[in-house]
């Protein structure tokens with residue numbers, strides 16, 4: 001086999017409840033992930049060494065050195081297999097970079113699946129999930145896809161049933177936000193109020209909405225504890241969220257650590273109309289309609 005191509009989805013968090021800061025610098029979460037139909041493609045070609053090149057949207061903002069999570073993933077997989085392997089990774093980006101949609105995690109998950117196949121390792125899914133959890137809190141979900149709740153750092157996943165397809169619009173912001181910076185701002189805002197931080201709990205009405213495929217109800221129960229921090233760091237996102245509500249969004253929320261904003265639509269046609277309205281009004285340069293849930297990383 002001379003090359004393997006893998007398609008990996010973006011995610012939005014339909015519930016992101018953040019517990020107190022842990023001693024290891026992470027937060028315990030109840031993190032309900034939902035995979036949506038914006039896909040990066042990761043191709044692994046036979047090669048002597050592990051390298052990466054990036055094309056597609058926002059490619060110039062992706063690091064191609066040791067910071068690159070796909071390179072880290074390929075190296076971690078080779079180490080797990082106990083041998084030196086090479087792969088020339090070619091990533092085609094459609095997922096916003098540093099946008100709160102797990103774009104870097106998607107590329108890492110894609111690299112794991114592609115190299116597992118290219119190198120003929122045949123490692124089972126559970127092994128890939130374990131390596132994924134060490135690479136980043138969101139990487140296991142990028143492998144799994146669908147809709148799932150993550151606890152711990154977000155890496156301990158249980159699949160959640162959904163009763164239908166949900167339609168979304170994602171308004172891409174200029175420039176990204178650092179996940180670590182948004183969590184730190186969340187801690188700072190909380191310390192300033194001095195209020196006790198409750199232990200995160202999975203929302204029952206949100207589960208019911210997902211199970212019933214009820215977009216109206218899901219829209220009403222979307223929550224993101226990182227949103228106040230993202231809005232403090234990027235105040236103009238408040239206008240973006242308000243614009244989506246004006247165009248009839250059933251729910252409007254910052255996606256993960258942001259700055260991408262997510263809008264839940266009534267159906268595919270409404271999502272298309274909302275995306276067009278958001279761009280023509282100048283509120284965002286790029287608004288992407290998408291649906292979920294979709295599968296995780298798959299060989300195509």
Ligand code: C5P
Pocket residue numbers: 025026027028029135136137138152153154179180181183
């Ligand atoms: O796990 P990952 O490397 O993606 O996390 C990036 C950063 O986000 C961490 O360094 C940490 O600051 C923050 N984070 C957190 N609690 C989590 C997940 C991430 O504080 N559960």
